[in-house]
Amino acid sequence: MTESWLTQSGAPQSGAPPSWVDGNELAGALAEVFAVDVTTAQGVCAGCGRMAPVAETRVFDRAPGLVARCVGCSAVLLRVVRGPDRIWLDLRGMACVQIAMPGTGGASPDGPGA
Amino acid sequence: MTVVTRGFKGRGTRDAQLPPGQYLTPDFPVLSAGPTPRIDPTGWEFFIATGSGERRTWSWSQLRALPTETVMVDIHCVTKWSKLGTTWDGVSLDTLLADVEPAGDFALVHSYGGYTTNLPVADLTGGRAWVAFRYAGAELDPEHGGPARLLVPHLYFWKSAKWVRGVELLRQDQPGFWESVGYHNYGDPWREQRYWGD
Amino acid sequence: MAAARTETPAARTLELDVPDWPAHRPGQHVDVRLTAEDGYTAQRSYSVASTPGTGRLELTVQRIDDGEVSPYLVDVAQPGDAFEVRGPVGGYFVWDDADPAPVLLVAGGSGIVPLMSMIRARSAAGLRVPFRLVYSTRSPDITIYADELRRRQRDDRGLDLAYAYTRGVPPGWRRPPGRLDGALLREAGWPADLGPACFVCGPTGFVEAAANLLVDQDHPADRIKTERFGPSGGGAA
Ligand SMILES: Cc1cc2nc3c(=O)[nH]c(=O)nc-3n(C[C@H](O)[C@H](O)[C@H](O)COP(=O)(O)OP(=O)(O)OC[C@H]3O[C@@H](n4cnc5c(N)ncnc54)[C@H](O)[C@@H]3O)c2cc1C
Numbered sequence: 001m002t003e004s005w006l007t008q009s010g011a012p013q014s015g016a017p018p019s020w021v022d023g024n025e026l027a028g029a030l031a032e033v034f035a036v037d038v039t040t041a042q043g044v045c046a047g048c049g050r051m052a053p054v055a056e057t058r059v060f061d062r063a064p065g066l067v068a069r070c071v072g073c074s075a076v077l078l079r080v081v082r083g084p085d086r087i088w089l090d091l092r093g094m095a096c097v098q099i100a101m102p103g104t105g106g107a108s109p110d111g112p113g114a
Numbered sequence: 115m116t117v118v119t120r121g122f123k124g125r126g127t128r129d130a131q132l133p134p135g136q137y138l139t140p141d142f143p144v145l146s147a148g149p150t151p152r153i154d155p156t157g158w159e160f161f162i163a164t165g166s167g168e169r170r171t172w173s174w175s176q177l178r179a180l181p182t183e184t185v186m187v188d189i190h191c192v193t194k195w196s197k198l199g200t201t202w203d204g205v206s207l208d209t210l211l212a213d214v215e216p217a218g219d220f221a222l223v224h225s226y227g228g229y230t231t232n233l234p235v236a237d238l239t240g241g242r243a244w245v246a247f248r249y250a251g252a253e254l255d256p257e258h259g260g261p262a263r264l265l266v267p268h269l270y271f272w273k274s275a276k277w278v279r280g281v282e283l284l285r286q287d288q289p290g291f292w293e294s295v296g297y298h299n300y301g302d303p304w305r306e307q308r309y310w311g312d
Numbered sequence: 313m314a315a316a317r318t319e320t321p322a323a324r325t326l327e328l329d330v331p332d333w334p335a336h337r338p339g340q341h342v343d344v345r346l347t348a349e350d351g352y353t354a355q356r357s358y359s360v361a362s363t364p365g366t367g368r369l370e371l372t373v374q375r376i377d378d379g380e381v382s383p384y385l386v387d388v389a390q391p392g393d394a395f396e397v398r399g400p401v402g403g404y405f406v407w408d409d410a411d412p413a414p415v416l417l418v419a420g421g422s423g424i425v426p427l428m429s430m431i432r433a434r435s436a437a438g439l440r441v442p443f444r445l446v447y448s449t450r451s452p453d454i455t456i457y458a459d460e461l462r463r464r465q466r467d468d469r470g471l472d473l474a475y476a477y478t479r480g481v482p483p484g485w486r487r488p489p490g491r492l493d494g495a496l497l498r499e500a501g502w503p504a505d506l507g508p509a510c511f512v513c514g515p516t517g518f519v520e521a522a523a524n525l526l527v528d529q530d531h532p533a534d535r536i537k538t539e540r541f542g543p544s545g546g547g548a549a
Pocket residue numbers: 017018019021022024025062144145146341356357358359360372373374375376378379380381382383422425426539540541542543544545546
């Protein structure tokens with residue numbers, strides 16, 4: 001019975017200044033975990049299918065963690081929580097992440113370009 | 115390695131009355147995991163789903179017609195700020211749950227905008243939880259969860275869901291928005307239950 | 313912290329000595345973490361202002377009066393003080409100096425900081441890629457980098473500058489105070505068919521508005537990169 005509630009749209013209240021920043025803000029937290037810069041990756045929203053650079057998501061950072069939302073449908077794409085000695089990462093909102101890699105060519109590990 | 119920065123004090127101050135690791139703040143920080151939803155009171159409703167197929171709903175005017183309590187409580191945010199002696203008006207969950215037969219011991223609280231948080235039904239009763247619609251004598255600001263938010267001050271403040279929409283009673287516990295990504299399932303500030311395993 | 317320079321009554325540049333500070337890419341930021349004596353911590357992001365490859369990290373911070381971190385960095389921190397810095401991070405909001413496309417920089421208030429790093433990088437590398445900066449600021453007295461920009465406008469070939477003063481204008485200024493609008497952006501920017509790389513930075517509301525103006529002028533979304541600083545975003549634009 002949760003589906004319909006999760007699609008509640010959230011237009012920002014007029015009056016209050018918009019309170020999000022760009023996905024660029026995730027770079028520091030994600031650099032602690034990943035060897036590549038994930039903010040330049042393309043992420044596909046599991047909700048609406050929109051594909052966009054992680055750097056262009058809307059990040060809410062005045063919260064107990066970082067929450068990145070889809071610009072198209074406002075669904076949660078990614079959550080990061082930093083504890084003193086652990087990081088939690090929830091990527092359920094992204095159906096797929098495409099990360100550009102320095103050209104090695106092949107589609108399979110033993111392909112011609114590998 | 116932690117570097118102490120000379121001269122930096124931050125907004126918060128230590129206070130003996132506070133739970134461990136908390137700091138007193140003079141203002142009321144706005145924390146939010148998403149945009150502030152635009153909620154029209156004419157379409158607003160609060161529901162309780164009992165878990166056995168039954169669903170009670172209250173419109174805005176029905177809720178406001180119920181007996182209101184004024185409470186003065188301390189609030190503790192897991193991001194380490196605390197505020198003492200805050201005043202709220204709201205309807206006690208005891209009133210809303212009065213003739214509801216919960217199918218289980220667990221509650222999942224839902225908000226407009228999709229936010230969720232979970233807690234035991236027992237923590238919603240006994241004069242410890244309210245649906246609050248006034249803060250410090252004024253209608254609750256949308257930034258702080260207006261038109262109405264849950265108020266469960268004995269747990270960390272992320273449990274006091276802003277823009278509350280209803281309570282789903284469950285046989286099985288279901289972690290909410292922050293509880294599913296590292297934050298403690300129960301969240302007692304006095305036992306400093308911030309993260310999983312604390 | 314090695315030294316500090318006052319930029320305006322509300323902004324200061326901090327020069328930081330970071331052991332093994334690598335060359336950053338212009339547009340990147342760092343995360344700054346402050347820890348009080350009682351253990352309280354606060355973390356914020358600040359763009360790198362300095363020229364890449366100089367070995368020293370410079371940040372320019374604008375004071376937000378009721379803020380927690382910026383008043384400390386602008387008014388309290390002194391040479392010799394220490395805090396934690398993580399970075400440089402962020403590979404998206406960066407200018408690639410191998411890209412020959414003309415560049416349009418749109419700054420609101422302290423949003424000038426990462427764009428200044430791009431201007432400085434271009435000059436240090438002796439590049440002639442045409443740059444245009446449209447800078448929205450409240451009034452001349454609180455315009456960050458005003459002197460350096462005046463000098464660069466004269467000396468850096470291929471760098472053009474236009475100001476939108478929102479509250480107070482210099483004596484004899486033709487345009488009345490007002491927000492950045494489509495007309496100024498069209499006049500002082502690049503037409504979309506030249507395929508410029510656009511960088512927009514400042515308070516969230518300013519960036520929303522400016523990016524929408526660029527889209528209205530047919531700049532493709534994938535040529536517009538944005539860096540939103542937050543609701544108050546280091547001061548009004
Ligand atoms: C990638 C990036 C780069 C940045 N680079 C720079 C830079 O180079 N220079 C610079 O000066 N700043 C920069 N900023 C902004 C900077 O990170 C801080 O936000 C700024 O300095 C204010 O911090 P503060 O602690 O002083 O204020 P805070 O204590 O955070 O509060 C500032 C004001 O904003 C309000 N506020 C905070 N959060 C919200 C919210 N969610 N909704 C409504 N109001 C809110 C507060 O009430 C207060 O009035 C950058 C931000 C980002 C994301």
